[in-house]
Amino acid sequence: GNSVTQMEGPVTLSEEAFLTINCTYTATGYPSLFWYVQYPGEGLQLLLKATKADDKGSNKGFEATYRKETTSFHLEKGSVQVSDSAVYFCALSGGGSNYKLTFGKGTLLTVNP
């Protein structure tokens, strides 16, 4: 079945540091890949997505590239802010009529001023 493995953390960075959160996946076919963000006390929000190999998703300074050869979708940001402190989830959506999302366990990011 489908699975997602992501860096568990927690990750603590200083403001303006570079961020990488690793995500690798196992899936049959050609899944779509997503990063979701969850701010304290809130639900999950879609941060970015990529639907085919070599696609780059980007939003709010975050980027991730769909690498089929390494089955990876690592999240990066060049300069983090305190407001980026949240839990980040990598997820994939397989083919089929129901497109169920499979999530990684989440990575807690804390950015200190």
Next chain:
Amino acid sequence: NAGVTQTPKFQVLKTGQSMTLQCAQDMNHNSMYWYRQDPGMGLRLIYYSASEGTTDKGEVPNGYNVSRLNKREFSLRLESAAPSQTSVYFCASRAPGGQYGYTFGSGTRLTVV
């Protein structure tokens, strides 16, 4: 605002009590999902409904039932609550096609004592 609405936001139950978590979406999505979120476990799928009139089990369905009342509403019922069901519950819906990801509600924090 358009989106997914969950009620209640917080609930405390005694072991053995029953309750229904409500979820409604106004985006005309066909597919709806219930997840639970537990520390260190990420999000796990409880039940889903690919379309009005259909429901299917997810990864952790035991102890739960669902009803897809109409296209907008998808409820989750705990018939006899147990402490192991203490969790945060999220409802989500999805536009047709796996490339769009999900829209999540803000969650219900349930404590069973």
